[in-house]
Amino acid sequence: MFYYNRGAMFLLPTRLRQILENKKGKKTYAIPLDTELIPALRITTQEQDHPEEDVLVDWVNSGVLHSGKDASVETEWESLTEREQETLALVCLGRRNYEIAGMLGITHETVKTHLQHIFRKFRMRSKKELRLLLQNWDFADWWMSHQI
Numbered sequence: 622m623f624y625y626n627r628g629a630m631f632l633l634p635t636r637l638r639q640i641l642e643n644k645k646g647k648k649t650y651a652i653p654l655d656t657e658l659i660p661a662l663r664i665t666t667q668e669q670d671h672p673e674e675d676v677l678v679d680w681v682n683s684g685v686l687h688s689g690k691d692a693s694v695e696t697e698w699e700s701l702t703e704r705e706q707e708t709l710a711l712v713c714l715g716r717r718n719y720e721i722a723g724m725l726g727i728t729h730e731t732v733k734t735h736l737q738h739i740f741r742k743f744r745m746r747s748k749k750e751l752r753l754l755l756q757n758w759d760f761a762d763w764w765m766s767h768q769i
Contacts, residue, residue, distance in 0.1 A: 694754065697743050705742075707767065708735040710760040712748050 665676050701709065704725065711721045718732045725732075736748070745751050 694743075700742055701739065705735050705739050707764075708732060709739050709751065709755075710764050710767075712736070712739075713752050713755050713758065713760045714764065 662673060662676060662680075665671075666673050669676065698706065698709075704727075707725060708721055711724060716724070718729055718736075722729045722732045739751065740746060743751060743754070745754065
């Protein structure tokens with residue numbers, strides 16, 4: 622296991638150290654580098670042709686993004702009707718309301734109604750906010766699997 626604390630910061634890669642230094646509240650973190658994580662790191666560095674330091678920084682950034690998200694996002698997703706999920710998936714894929722209406726075989730007004738319900742359930746006010754919240758979700762695969 623790799624342990625991070627303020628006294629051992631010099632052991633960390635520069636960019637990783639900067640991320641951790643910028644975090645509020647200097648806490649001690651334990652990052653498990655177990656038998657599954659190390660091979661995954663090596664495979665990722667080979668596939669992406671990036672240094673391990675860069676991949677670790679990307680992983681930490683991803684973890685920081687995810688840890689800052691409200692744990693209820695998945696619950697909110699599950700609270701959507703099937704049609705609202707389809708609408709939201711298409712919104713996150715960058716489709717416009719008229720495109721969504723055509724793809725789902727519904728009216729433009731129905732798309733707007735679905736969006737109002739989605740905004741209310743997610744406590745958001747815009748498509749942009751929804752896209753940012755769900756930017757790491759793979760809606761392309763989800764959409765393809767729901768079209769079969």
